[in-house]
Amino acid sequence: MVIVKVGGSAGIDYDAVCADIAALWKAGQRLILVHGGSGETNRVAEALGHPPKFVTSPSGYTSRFTDRQTLEIFEMVYCGKVNKGIVERLQRLGVNAVGLSGLDGRIFEGRHKDSVRAVENGKVKVLRGDHTGTVEKVNTELIELLLNAGYLPVLTPPAASYEGVAINVDGDRAAAALAVALKADALLLLSNVPGLLRNFPDESSLIASIPANDVESYLEFAQDRMKKKVLGAAEAVQGGVRRVVFGDARAGLPVSAALGGAGTVVS
Numbered sequence: 001m002v003i004v005k006v007g008g009s010a011g012i013d014y015d016a017v018c019a020d021i022a023a024l025w026k027a028g029q030r031l032i033l034v035h036g037g038s039g040e041t042n043r044v045a046e047a048l049g050h051p052p053k054f055v056t057s058p059s060g061y062t063s064r065f066t067d068r069q070t071l072e073i074f075e076m077v078y079c080g081k082v083n084k085g086i087v088e089r090l091q092r093l094g095v096n097a098v099g100l101s102g103l104d105g106r107i108f109e110g111r112h113k114d115s116v117r118a119v120e121n122g123k124v125k126v127l128r129g130d131h132t133g134t135v136e137k138v139n140t141e142l143i144e145l146l147l148n149a150g151y152l153p154v155l156t157p158p159a160a161s162y163e164g165v166a167i168n169v170d171g172d173r174a175a176a177a178l179a180v181a182l183k184a185d186a187l188l189l190l191s192n193v194p195g196l197l198r199n200f201p202d203e204s205s206l207i208a209s210i211p212a213n214d215v216e217s218y219l220e221f222a223q224d225r226m227k228k229k230v231l232g233a234a235e236a237v238q239g240g241v242r243r244v245v246f247g248d249a250r251a252g253l254p255v256s257a258a259l260g261g262a263g264t265v266v267s
């Protein structure tokens with residue numbers, strides 16, 4: 001089993017990702033696709049007059065502050081435009097894909113965090129009314145039902161809180177939790193960079209490999225959102241996933257290349 005997470009940043013070539021996935025799927029590779037949609041969500045939120053608000057925690061992690069209106073815009077884009085766009089591409093390529101969010105069948109479940117600590121103008125503030133959380137539990141029954149019936153699941157945040165409320169969760173870490181729950185052989189985190197760069201944005205500074213027992217020490221090279229990928233990779237390998245790859249989804253055969261070791265390999 002391979003879990004492929006494709007991000008939502010500018011430059012990602014969804015046609016290339018889907019064509020590669022379709023070929024692998026038809027050749028018998030069992031896989032699940034998890035996706036993001038952050039770039040498009042920012043555009044739609046701006047257009048709807050509710051611009052995105054990002055907050056940085058005291059420990060340096062950036063996340064989207066998700067009030068109820070933001071959550072609804074987030075769902076329109078992630079579960080609507082992006083998810084159905086991917087499912088349509090796969091269907092055109094002859095793959096029977098099914099798009100679901102983490103809410104459906106409670107695939108991704110976690111605790112709802114209503115408040116977030118954020119650094120603003122050098123001061124730590126507590127912001128309330130946040131609809132975020134972290135995936136703590138993956139309910140695999142529905143996914144296994146689909147896989148066993150020959151469908152390719154295409155999954156996206158949000159997740160369900162334990163009370164059944166939609167929560168915005170990080171897609172990389174959700175994919176990591178899924179990879180652990182399904183005992184996947186590999187987790188591929190594909191984005192618009194060649195992998196983890198030692199000197200971002202210098203693409204010639206690619207870190208080719210990271211030892212599985214030392215992932216956290218590479219957090220120092222990751223800025224802002226890349227930190228979540230490194231954290232997800234650490235969680236996946238600690239949970240028993242043998243290989244995590246940070247790969248490039250901008251062109252070519254992004255999934256095959258990452259499976260072949262292109263990018264940053266954590267093992």
Ligand code: ADP
Binds near residue numbers: 195223224225
């Ligand atoms: P996606 O939405 O595609 O999953 P993110 O935007 O969450 O991707 O994270 C990838 C981004 O992280 C890159 O586009 C890049 O701007 C940023 N980044 C920060 N530090 C690094 C680094 N050291 N190496 C590579 N990318 C980095």
